[in-house]
Amino acid sequence: MSWGSYYRGDGTAREVELAPPPxxxxxxxRPLGQKFRPPEGLPDAVNAALSLRRPLLVTGAPGSGKSTVIESVAHELALGPVLRWHITSRSTLEDALYRYDVLGRIHEQQLRTAAGHGETVDDIAPFLRLGPLGTALVPATLPRALLIDEIDKSDLDLPSDLLDVLERGEYTILELERHKAEQVAVRMWDSDQTYTVERGKVQCTEFPFIVMTSNAERDFPPAFLRRCIRFQMPEPxxxxxxxxxxxxxxxxxxxxxxxxxxxxxxxxxxxxxxxxxxxxxxxxxxxxxxxxxxxxxxxxxxxxxxxxxxxxx
Incomplete structure (x- = not known):
């Protein structure tokens, strides 16, 4: 394939041409889903999750191909670009649903007042953006594909916090529920396209295809597990x-x-x-x-x- 002794450690400057990367x-x-080879049993688990409109929880060692599963499914079923929510210990359900820049909104209003523009225009839309989970729950003709990566790295409460949203397929943007405008166009996570939210409520028409990955570093509550289709990646x-x-x-x-x-x-x-x-x-x-x-x-x-x-x- 490709090896080159580009760096020699001799302190001599030289021009080099790197060989093509892997x-x-x-x-x-390039799309990874086209190259993925699912292990035995995984297609059945995927089809069960699709049929039941349940998340698929894929457990396995790092590098075993867990996060590529959703790329393969989205490619074969033409579900569009994959939405991604990478979990850390600081991840919250609220951030995954939508982001509200309250400080930016206050600052913008103060600038308009200082500039003498008179009555401020209460436009909340520029300061809102749907998160990856929030975008996946926007009404659509086909399910959106959402990867929730390394959920075992989350705060202990996050899996339980997800339960209501995964069951109901809806959520409320509190700032819009209280806003005087009944309809607000909010940007989605993966593009500058907008979705018009009515009275602060977002409710899916097609439950998204969700793949959650886990490195088996922790246990999950039974109430969370029973709402998932679970698959263990085999040792290759x-x-x-x-x-x-x-x-x-x-x-x-x-x-x-x-x-x-x-x-x-x-x-x-x-x-x-x-x-x-x-x-x-x-x-x-x-x-x-x-x-x-x-x-x-x-x-x-x-x-x-x-x-x-x-x-x-």
């Missing part, structure tokens, strides 16, 4: 990894040779309990499978560098 590091990103075997390498790098994996050795060694380490991600294997294959790839001790050192266990610093 496909998953090319920008803008050698045949699966060969298919992944072929799909992402457009290359055949022979029964023997450097790439086969990398795949086989990766599987052995997984079964021994090492915490590794599939994208590490893809990186190692990309760097070490070309004609100019380092050999001998340098090759072994690069394997150790690229396939370093994730649980170690």
């Amino acid at each position: 496909p998953w590091r090319s920008f803008p990103h 075997d050698e045949e699966t990894l060969r298919e992944v390498v072929q799909a992402h790098l457009d290359m055949e994996v022979p029964d023997e040779g450097p790439v086969a050795t990398l795949v086989r060694g990766f599987v052995t380490r997984l079964r021994a309990g090492d915490n590794l991600a599939i994208d590490q294997l893809l990186s190692a294959v990309f760097v070490l499978s070309g004609d100019d790839a380092p050999q001998g001790t340098r090759h072994d050192d690069l394997v150790a560098l690229l396939l370093r266990e994730l649980s170690r610093g």
